[in-house]
Amino acid sequence: MTNPDTSRLAVITERLRGCGYRITPQRLAILTVLAQSPDHPSAETVHRRLLPDIADLSLATVYKTIAALKACGEVLELQFSDRDNRYDAARPNPHPHLICQGCGAVVDPELPGVEAMAAALAQATGYSILTHRLDFFGLCPACQARRSTTDGADNAEEGNGEDLPDKK
Known part of the structure; x- marks a missing residue:
């Protein structure tokens, strides 16, 4: 049986490729966190979670990856006036x-x-x-x-x- 998180990650990566984006190791790590996080993390939270493993990951790269996901319809953005925006790539609809x-x-x-x-x-x-x-x-x-x-x-x-x- 396929792990839903793994199959969702495969869908996201294929969709990004189809939209013309390269899947770099940093981008794949960001996609993995977003696809497997039930807590709808902010860009800053994604960045913080990945820094121990990818020390040179910039916050700008996280934001650019989220922008690519939004352009391809693969992330749902929750906007708040008093908190950081949060992102849901597990259920983008x-x-x-x-x-x-x-x-x-x-x-x-x-x-x-x-x-x-x-x-x-x-x-x-x-x-x-x-x-x-x-x-x-x-x-x-x-x-x-x-x-x-x-x-x-x-x-x-x-x-x-x-x-x-x-x-x-």
């Missing part, structure tokens, strides 16, 4: 996410009916749905537990704005 507002964890829940909802929306509005993004924001169980054991002053220090005085 639109799918729902659970995003923790506390620690930034990103989870891919199984949510049946999303495609049917998009089709019904297209039919009802006359829109041609090109893509979609369905994200749910909240607190993961670990952050909920931390929050329940801390007081309001600790929450304010975490930057969520609770218990802060109104600006005059």
Whole structure:
């Protein structure tokens, strides 16, 4: 039986070749991290994970590889206004996410009916749905537990704005 991570990596490398990109050892290492990471890493996280093995890997190379993946439709970019963008090459097609507002964890829940909802929306509005993004924001169980054991002053220090005085 084929390992899903390995087969996904093979699909990505073939797709990049088909788009005219060379598969260098550095690029292959970046693709491997992105294809096998369930946590939707940022470019900086990918860079940090690879530095122990590839000391001369530049952050620019990571960003250029991600740009190539985006150009070929092989990575899903999650953009945030208050955090680094995160990337999902394991499942590059639109799918729902659970995003923790506390620690930034990103989870891919199984949510049946999303495609049917998009089709019904297209039919009802006359829109041609090109893509979609369905994200749910909240607190993961670990952050909920931390929050329940801390007081309001600790929450304010975490930057969520609770218990802060109104600006005059």
